[in-house]
Amino acid sequence: MIEADLLKGLPPAEADRVLALGKRLLLTAGAELFHLGDAAECIYLVSRGRLRLTLPMQVRSHEEDILVEERSSGQTVGWSALIPPHRFTLTAAAQFETEVIAFPREALNAYLASHPDTGYAVSLNLSSVMGQRLQLFQAMWLREIQRMVEMRCA
Amino acid sequence: MEMLLMGVVISMFGLAVTCLAFGAATREPAAAKEAAAKEKVEVKAATANARFFAGAPARPVMDLNRVPIEALLLQIENHVRLEQAAAECFLESPNPTLLHSRTISTLVN
Numbered sequence: 001m002i003e004a005d006l007l008k009g010l011p012p013a014e015a016d017r018v019l020a021l022g023k024r025l026l027l028t029a030g031a032e033l034f035h036l037g038d039a040a041e042c043i044y045l046v047s048r049g050r051l052r053l054t055l056p057m058q059v060r061s062h063e064e065d066i067l068v069e070e071r072s073s074g075q076t077v078g079w080s081a082l083i084p085p086h087r088f089t090l091t092a093a094a095q096f097e098t099e100v101i102a103f104p105r106e107a108l109n110a111y112l113a114s115h116p117d118t119g120y121a122v123s124l125n126l127s128s129v130m131g132q133r134l135q136l137f138q139a140m141w142l143r144e145i146q147r148m149v150e151m152r153c154a
Numbered sequence: 155m156e157m158l159l160m161g162v163v164i165s166m167f168g169l170a171v172t173c174l175a176f177g178a179a180t181r182e183p184a185a186a187k188e189a190a191a192k193e194k195v196e197v198k199a200a201t202a203n204a205r206f207f208a209g210a211p212a213r214p215v216m217d218l219n220r221v222p223i224e225a226l227l228l229q230i231e232n233h234v235r236l237e238q239a240a241a242e243c244f245l246e247s248p249n250p251t252l253l254h255s256r257t258i259s260t261l262v263n
Contacts, residue, residue: 057230059223059226059227059230060219060223060226062223064223064227066230066231066234067231067234067235068234135241135245136238136241136242136245137241139240139245139253140237140238142253143237143240143253143257146254147262
């Protein structure tokens with residue numbers, strides 16, 4: 001069974017029931033899972049391989065997709081599907097052959113609403129994933145500001 | 155007396171010829187003056203170019219611009235990975251030293 005960050009703390013049988021809501025997708029190397037701005041209908045769990053999460057940046061007057069994060073086995077991606085306005089804020093593509101489990105928002109929400117204990121555990125796990133990302137990027141942002149200040153004051 | 159006067163006249167004539175010859179030898183012709191002027195201008199221009207190259211502080215930027223875009227993108231990607239690793243270290247043990255630890259990223263060094 002996959003050690004999924006979203007299903008942490010659930011009994012194995014209950015985790016299997018949640019996993020059964022999803023549909024496995026196989027991505028070839030370089031294949032795009034979703035694109036920045038797309039409607040976010042599914043949340044994904046990486047079961048094998050690695051996803052590159054990128055944002056566009058101007059490099060020498062050309063738009064390039066710059067790596068922002070990477071997600072590997074057991075990690076969740078695409079939580080925009082659960083949070084309004086349900087639009088992806090990054091682009092995700094497979095770094096090499098990658099398998100993901102896609103959970104449609106409607107099916108997941110309906111199941112979690114009818115199983116409040118599972119819903120609570122999944123919500124807690126989701127909050128934890130988002131909180132860690134927020135703290136990570138706060139630290140990265142501050143490091144960049146520090147460098148900028150040092151350059152300006154040098 | 156006549157012999158003396160003839161000697162004086164010949165001496166004066168010789169002196170005049172010598173002065174003319176000396177003047178002709180030391181005077182620069184007009185063409186030579188123009189060539190010299192052009193040469194001076196060229197020297198000035200060369201000096202200006204030399205100052206331009208010698209005083210170019212943007213040389214490192216030019217070198218950076220010459221880095222192939224693929225290599226630059228790899229540098230950016232490597233920088234992001236290093237920064238994430240540094241931020242993760244900070245989150246494991248939050249303290250100011252780890253927050254502002256130095257990076258070995260070639261993008262900022």
